[in-house]
Amino acid sequence: QSxxxxxxxxxxxxxxxxxxSCSGSTSNIKSHAxxxxxHLPGAAPxxxxxxxxxxxxxxxxxxxxxxxxxxxxLAISGLLSEDEADYYxxxxxxxxxxxxxxxGTKLTVL
Amino acid sequence: EVQLVESGGGLIRPGRxxxxxxxxxxxxxxxxNMHWVRQAPGKGLEWIAxxxxxxxxxxxxxxxxGRFTISRDNxxxxxxLQMDSLRDEDTAxxxxxxxxxxxxxxxxxxGQGTLVTVSS
Numbered sequence: 001q002s003x004x005x006x007x008x009x010x011x012x013x014x015x016x017x018x019x020x021s022c023s024g025s026t027s028n029i030k031s032h033a034x035x036x037x038x039h040l041p042g043a044a045p046x047x048x049x050x051x052x053x054x055x056x057x058x059x060x061x062x063x064x065x066x067x068x069x070x071x072x073x074l075a076i077s078g079l080l081s082e083d084e085a086d087y088y089x090x091x092x093x094x095x096x097x098x099x100x101x102x103x104g105t106k107l108t109v110l
Numbered sequence: 111e112v113q114l115v116e117s118g119g120g121l122i123r124p125g126r127x128x129x130x131x132x133x134x135x136x137x138x139x140x141x142x143n144m145h146w147v148r149q150a151p152g153k154g155l156e157w158i159a160x161x162x163x164x165x166x167x168x169x170x171x172x173x174x175x176g177r178f179t180i181s182r183d184n185x186x187x188x189x190x191l192q193m194d195s196l197r198d199e200d201t202a203x204x205x206x207x208x209x210x211x212x213x214x215x216x217x218x219x220x221g222q223g224t225l226v227t228v229s230s
Contacts, residue, residue, distance in 0.1 A: 002154065032215070033214070033215030033216065035215060035216035035217070037155070037217070039155070043222070044205065044220040044221060044222045044223065045147075045155065045205065045207075045217075045220045046220070047216055047217060047218050047219075047220075050213075050215065050216040050218070051213075051214065051215020051216040052215070056218065086154075088154060088155050090155075090157070090216075090217070092215070097169055098157060098160070098169050098170070098171055099145070099147075099157035099160065100157065101147075101154060101155045101156065101157060102154070103154045104154035104155065
């Protein structure tokens with residue numbers, strides 16, 4: 001059971017928009033930055049949305065992040081087949097004194 | 111090009127020790143907090159340890175406290191993870207990741223990982 005809760009799966013057709021949620025608590029998302037990572041099989045995880053909810057250089061503007069209270073969301077618009085991957089949210093947890101990840105969401109492009 | 115390369119993984123029996131290394135190139139580790147994150151087979155990412163840029167702050171997930179030790183050698187641009195008393199459940203791909211000390215809150219670079227398999 002992960003400290004941050006994500007749906008295990010999400011899907012959408014090419015060109016559509018999907019949103020992945022990440023639910024936490026006052027000790028993590030509400031009080032600290034949240035970031036998002038894309039993980040393709042056999043590859044290094046990649047920072048998608050940084051703690052300022054901004055895209056690092058090179059990340060397409062189809063990806064966007066938001067945060068409200070104890071929850072955060074990743075939105076992907078104009079879905080492409082290459083977006084098929086696992087997506088993780090992460091935040092520092094002040095009660096645990098450690099980083100916590102969501103359980104990951106497997107995105108399927110239909 | 112910024113790069114992190116892990117090494118030291120392998121097949122190891124339960125109860126034995128293993129030392130992982132992470133070599134940085136294209137940038138200096140000075141000023142970066144460094145982290146180890148693992149992914150067990152079929153599972154998600156799990157943070158396990160962090161060390162601040164100046165070595166003064168070190169944190170571990172409870173499941174590895176007292177067994178794993180994170181350390182760094184800024185002069186040689188390297189990060190380490192000493193893993194003792196290994197258990198079957200430590201089997202995972204181990205990644206090192208960097209976090210800029212002047213821009214906290216996210217892991218900006220990751221290595222490709224090194225696989226640790228604990229089995230008798």
